[in-house]
Amino acid sequence: MPKFFTLFFKYNNYLLFVVCCSISLLFIKLQNDDTLENLRTGSIEFSAAVNEKLTNITYLLNLDKENERLMRVNADLLTRTINLETTAVDERNRSKILTDSTFNASGFIMARVVDRKFSDRENMLLINAGWKNGIKKDMTVLVPEGLVGRVIAVSEHYAKVLPVINTDFKVSVVSDSSNTMGILSWNGGQESIAQVEQVPISSRLKLNEHMVTSDFSTFSTRGIPVGRVVRITPDKLFCTIDLRLAVDFSSLTQVLIAPLKIEAEKAAIANESALIEQLP
Amino acid sequence: MTTKLFFSIVFLCIGTLLQEFFLPHIALFQVSPDIMTIFIVFIAITVDQKRSTSFGFAAGILTGIFSGNMGLNMLARTIEGFIAGYFHIPEESHATSRQKTRRFYMAILAACFCGNAVMSAGYNPLGLTPAYRIIVLGFLESLFTLMLALILNWLFLRKSFAD
Numbered sequence: 197m198p199k200f201f202t203l204f205f206k207y208n209n210y211l212l213f214v215v216c217c218s219i220s221l222l223f224i225k226l227q228n229d230d231t232l233e234n235l236r237t238g239s240i241e242f243s244a245a246v247n248e249k250l251t252n253i254t255y256l257l258n259l260d261k262e263n264e265r266l267m268r269v270n271a272d273l274l275t276r277t278i279n280l281e282t283t284a285v286d287e288r289n290r291s292k293i294l295t296d297s298t299f300n301a302s303g304f305i306m307a308r309v310v311d312r313k314f315s316d317r318e319n320m321l322l323i324n325a326g327w328k329n330g331i332k333k334d335m336t337v338l339v340p341e342g343l344v345g346r347v348i349a350v351s352e353h354y355a356k357v358l359p360v361i362n363t364d365f366k367v368s369v370v371s372d373s374s375n376t377m378g379i380l381s382w383n384g385g386q387e388s389i390a391q392v393e394q395v396p397i398s399s400r401l402k403l404n405e406h407m408v409t410s411d412f413s414t415f416s417t418r419g420i421p422v423g424r425v426v427r428i429t430p431d432k433l434f435c436t437i438d439l440r441l442a443v444d445f446s447s448l449t450q451v452l453i454a455p456l457k458i459e460a461e462k463a464a465i466a467n468e469s470a471l472i473e474q475l476p
Numbered sequence: 477m478t479t480k481l482f483f484s485i486v487f488l489c490i491g492t493l494l495q496e497f498f499l500p501h502i503a504l505f506q507v508s509p510d511i512m513t514i515f516i517v518f519i520a521i522t523v524d525q526k527r528s529t530s531f532g533f534a535a536g537i538l539t540g541i542f543s544g545n546m547g548l549n550m551l552a553r554t555i556e557g558f559i560a561g562y563f564h565i566p567e568e569s570h571a572t573s574r575q576k577t578r579r580f581y582m583a584i585l586a587a588c589f590c591g592n593a594v595m596s597a598g599y600n601p602l603g604l605t606p607a608y609r610i611i612v613l614g615f616l617e618s619l620f621t622l623m624l625a626l627i628l629n630w631l632f633l634r635k636s637f638a639d
Contacts (some may be wrong), residue, residue: 209525209561216533216554224598226548236510239541246497254501340585 321357336454342421342442368412392437492538509620525561532557556591576637
């Protein structure tokens, strides 16, 4: 026994080493044990949290360099944006001219606004084209930007236009994205803002959506831009929509008059004529 | 003695945190110096082999908790501590400061290389060949650790290795 203890004390370095190695090997074997797994998970969380803080500190220390880099990126992006915007404006102007010539070519009549009456009693436009130029009642008046109004009276050389910004004017409109329909009217007040009525509260209409004339309109061809939604006010059953009109009425000088929409059959069935009875 | 042990444990904890959170940021070729090896070797040189083996084991537990490879870290560090123990300089020896320092560096190279070899044999996250891991990366890590040891020796440990 004393010999054993002598040996034990003499070689306890090795014993300690063997014990430590055995425990280590045991841990290697129990690598996937739940307790060790939990410990590992906890340490990873701790490690990640500390590393995040350290990264933040490093980020703060390198903020000057980062700012400098971002400034360079900003300058580069700004240059590209300016170039793109310039190109886009050039392209827009070019297509606007092209579009205008298409209007002329496809039978649109050009006219000049010779008088405008914006008062509390009357709100009308007078154009220098009459029945001699082919203008008829109910023709649509527009500019490339959008709908201007509707011809309501024609003389030999002049025609009277009921503009969108008249409380008597109404036109069926539809939104380009959500296909929400409504009736456009103008309630007075700001001349650049009109209202769209009869839009159900359940509609998916969003702000900044563009609205165009719909096929339901009795006078206007469909697809003429009207304006952009700027406010949606929900009521009990319907929403009240405020629309920023596409046309600037304060600077209106030249207009186009679209050919009359011919939909006799549609008008007839809408008026309950006996057309259906004629069918075999 | 108790105070010395307490400070050793504190340094062990600080060393673990440095090893896990600071030193990876100064890694070169995916290899970072190992401050824990320096600590274990220092214990081995100044105290004895038993203490260095025990501290190696403890260091393995702490680094293993953070790295997620507890068993292998414990084994590698225990072996490091045990090997470094062979470079122990007894207090009654008449070794000069230069001799002590040289022994310290040799112990670091030996312990670091062996510890790295054990780790490489058991864990290969990058799928490198064992020979490359053991020889090239082991050599690199030993070299980086030696460089760190040179700096630490110059800054803090010179007094401990005085004549």
